[in-house]
Amino acid sequence: MSDVASLRVDGDRFWDTVMRSAAIGPGVAGGLSRLALTDADRDVRRLFGALVDEAGLTLTVDKLGNMFARYEGREDLPPVVAGSHLDTQVAGGRFDGIVGVMGALEAVRTLADAGVRPRRPIVVVNWSNEEGARFPPPMSASAVFAGLQGLEWGLSRVDRDARTFGEELARIGYAGDDKVGFPIDACFELHIEQGPRLDAEGVPVGIVTGGAPTRGLKLEVRGEHAHAGPTPMLKRRNALVAAARVIVALDDIGWRHAPAGKTTSARLDVSPNLSGIISNEAALWCDMRHPEAATVEGMLAEFERAVEAVADASRCDVEVVERWCFGGDIFDDGCVALLREAADRLGHAHLDLLSEAGHDAYNIATVAPTAMVFCPCRDGITHNEAEHCDKATTIPAVDVLLHAVLARADR
Template identity: 45%
Template sequence: MSGTNQRIDAQRLWDSLMAMAEIGATPKGGVKRLTLTEVDKAGRQRFTQWCEAVGLTVRIDAIGNMFARREGRDPSRRPVLLGSHLDSQPSGGKFDGALGVIAGLEVMRTLHDLNVQTEAPIELVNWTDEEGSRFGHSLMGSGAWAGIYTLEKVYGLADVDGVTVGEALEAIGYKGEHPARPFPADAYFELHIEQGPILEREGRQIGIVTGAQSQVWYDAVITGQDAHAGTTPPSTRRDALLAAARVIERVDALMRERGEDGRGTVGQLHVLPNSRNVIPGEVRFSIEFRHPDDAQIEHLAGSFPAEAAALVAANGCALELKELFRIPMQPFDAGCVDLVRQAAARLGYSAREIVSGAGHDAVYVARSVPTAMIFTPCKDGLSHNEAESILPEEAAAGCQVLFEAVVARANRAL
């Protein structure tokens, strides 16, 4: 490797990743650290302890986002932000989100060890509820911070047990006093596993993320009629599950029509009354489409609701389709992306430009702050799974690129 002689501690980074993975550890080697639970609280507390041990000042905003600040030589300069999230899917892996937070901590630890003070302050962020797996609204903390969602709306979201976000924040003591809104910041960098197979397949060590693809998400409810499975003939059936199957098949077809760039998924399905000898009378399910081209998502958003309604009506049922949100393709800041590109080249890592297939906190942060992302490979492209895996050297490479980009930005000439 060439470049600076300032190096992160790869073993400490890995040990810290493994220590965080102990919190919410699952029998199959993953984690279950659902947002705003007692397990999430334990992860936040460990994160706070680690931050304070190297002199960082931690503050919490009204949606529970955590900001750990390291002062710069010039207090008038806007801080450089870096981070990700510590919450997980119900059967998540050790690295989704946590890599970005713990690697950010390693950047701070390395600066502390080397007694290096950057010109601008640096703030490490743990965003609340990136995953959306408990309250059904992904990118919640960064979305509230960026002004995409009002606090009132977010506080009122409830989990399957009826616990609201506001109640959960109070219960774990993380409804902070600082306002959840954008503040002047110079840049934001986020390190994340790719969650896809491209980097591994091509043997690349670093993904230089140029932006994130467009998305539209829906909640669907199909209403038919419960009826006895043994006595109801085909002519009088109003099978909500059959109607849902027709819609799901259409989601898959629309995805495949768009080739390898197409994405269409039904990830949640709730069947009522869920009895083996009762024709389902109601089905609730999620639908999402993604594509790098905004025009493709706009076309789908314009045509799919009517197509789905027709399919459902043909099966004697009714459809309620609610659009949750539509996110345009988000390009990242050219200057910040170039710092990632330069760092990877200087360090001698093989790299390629890539568009993020997943939504990340960076997508909403980028609306207020110049932003870039760094990807590392993950085994078989697998994520949102307890078997999610990366190599220690992959984590270290991503962290070193993060270090170089953040420090370069924090020391840039104004």
């Protein structure tokens, strides 16, 4: 057995796997368009499965298609889990999620090569449908894993063509037999920062201390069909207009709380969405984020007042049909400390960050000690095909992941 402290991942081998992934499901501008449960998702799952086989790990797939590659420990204890996701946004990057899966795989390969067998098993995970771009909401499969939602809920998510998650998972051949969820010792997720700080400050490692508190809502608006011409303004109940007013009100709240506060309405569905007829229905998705939980609650209250005012002014019914929240002080101090100690021992500069995006790690943090580590991405550009990471500034965070996971698994 080699000196454990001197272990380093094989950066070239790691980067090669990231680039092999980058060839699957290309977009139109150098990035990826690899939505969950498409043929491209199937193909990258096959690549991951082949890499897992080569590494001599045991692959299992659960009923939601979550993939687990197990490296045995000296004792049959609950494993330390590390990984992220291989699905992307419709116009996504080559690194978001992918460095976390391939980085965890590289960490385990490094241990295997060195003959290091930690006390607990280590499981590398590829979570299904992290992005939720095709099957909203995001992080649905890890939510079921953590018991926050039921299996039927996970299988019944639908895409815009009314195909269910379950049907499409079976179609691509990744509807596994395993029950969703098993006891784990701890979880680590390596991810690109998706913000500009590490890149701007030239720091290769971000220690993620928590998530920016986030509140989300899906609203449904009901108006009434009417002719676009003769119907008097006073008689109109235009669901599209009500939705537009809600969107502007939400954006105004974001500006009032900028720069720390952020609000987004990224999706609007309108029916019948035809010229010549006033819309009778609309659905829209809204979210708001702020580093301070009290402030995000205040933003939510402002938004709810604005929604009432819009409903009155537009004479439409506006109903909140779904709510979600994530973020906060969710990560485990012990796991965060292991990441920080690993970065110190390896001599890598690091800084503490809050994540402003959602991650599967947030769900897993509800059932096991969890932490995240970030690598830089250029200018913080993400959910964009121009997303870019440099090999040299990504590898330090993979080494940090390796040593934190190993320390936890050997505890």
